[in-house]
Amino acid sequence: MAGKSIQMEKFCAKxxxxxxxxxxxxILPALELMYVWNYxxxxxxxxxxxxxxxxxxxxxxxxLKSSTDCKYYVDNYxxxxxxxxxxxxxxxxxxxxxxxxTEVFHNRKKIVEDTHLVPLALLELGYLCIDLAEHQRALQYxxxxxxxxxxxxxxxxxxxxxxxxxxxxxxxxGLQTPDLDSEISIISLSLGDDDxxxxxxxxVNGSRLTGREE
Numbered sequence: 001m002a003g004k005s006i007q008m009e010k011f012c013a014k015x016x017x018x019x020x021x022x023x024x025x026x027i028l029p030a031l032e033l034m035y036v037w038n039y040x041x042x043x044x045x046x047x048x049x050x051x052x053x054x055x056x057x058x059x060x061x062x063x064l065k066s067s068t069d070c071k072y073y074v075d076n077y078x079x080x081x082x083x084x085x086x087x088x089x090x091x092x093x094x095x096x097x098x099x100x101x102t103e104v105f106h107n108r109k110k111i112v113e114d115t116h117l118v119p120l121a122l123l124e125l126g127y128l129c130i131d132l133a134e135h136q137r138a139l140q141y142x143x144x145x146x147x148x149x150x151x152x153x154x155x156x157x158x159x160x161x162x163x164x165x166x167x168x169x170x171x172x173x174g175l176q177t178p179d180l181d182s183e184i185s186i187i188s189l190s191l192g193d194d195d196x197x198x199x200x201x202x203x204v205n206g207s208r209l210t211g212r213e214e
Contacts, residue, residue: 011036011153018072018113027076028060031083036154044090054087074110078103078117082124089128101125116152119145123158126165135169142166 019026026032031053034040043049061080067073085100104121111117126141146162149155 007154007156008036014113014153022070022072027064027080028057028083031056032079035083035086036157040086040090047091050087050090054084054091057084057087072112072114074107075112075114075117078107078111078121079114082117082121085121085124089124089131094128094132097128098125101128114153115149116154116158119149119152119155119158122148123161123165126162130165130168130172133172135173138165138169 015026015029031040040050040053057080061077061084064073064077064080067076070076081100082104085097085104088094088097088100101121101124104117105125108115108118122141122145126138126145129135129138129141142162142165146159
């Protein structure tokens with residue numbers, strides 16, 4: 001608009017370049033578009049539809065094992081792992097979903113191009129905590145997704161989802177959540193070499209996210 005490319009156009013252009021650079025191949029492109037356009041959320045209450053998507057992701061992860069020397073191996077692995085976590089979250093398996101999102105975050109420094117996967121993983125961790133009424137931890141993850149990363153693909157779309165998550169917490173708890181343009185006020189997170197503080201500490205009793213596993 002007004003001579004500027006919209007973010008989705010830029011994202012698709014990057015995906016086209018990556019398609020060509022990987023000998024006309026992308027990992028889970030249809031499922032990635034479903035996720036980006038929020039269609040997976042639309043079917044989140046239908047385990048009969050989510051289950052085959054999870055099976056597709058697991059097949060893709062298995063196939064990736066034969067291409068570890070690919071330039072974009074970690075990018076592809078992290079995308080598939082993120083999508084696996086989303087499927088598991090919708091299938092009410094929060095512990096397994098958390099492991100997937102945390103795995104993406106822990107591989108953040110090895111990602112070549114798809115740096116948007118890191119704030120997306122933090123966003124999903126925040127949404128997962130909201131599902132489980134872990135609202136303080138959710139605030140930490142959402143603030144980390146908003147404040148710690150800049151200049152990546154789909155940034156405004158991710159910020160919009162962060163805002164939606166913060167408003168959801170505010171409605172449920174009556175908390176005063178920070179404005180999107182304000183400085184981080186919940187936690188202090190570093191952008192240096194060691195930004196592991198983006199993953200909140202366990203609760204005082206040592207428990208992790210809780211919830212029913214399938």
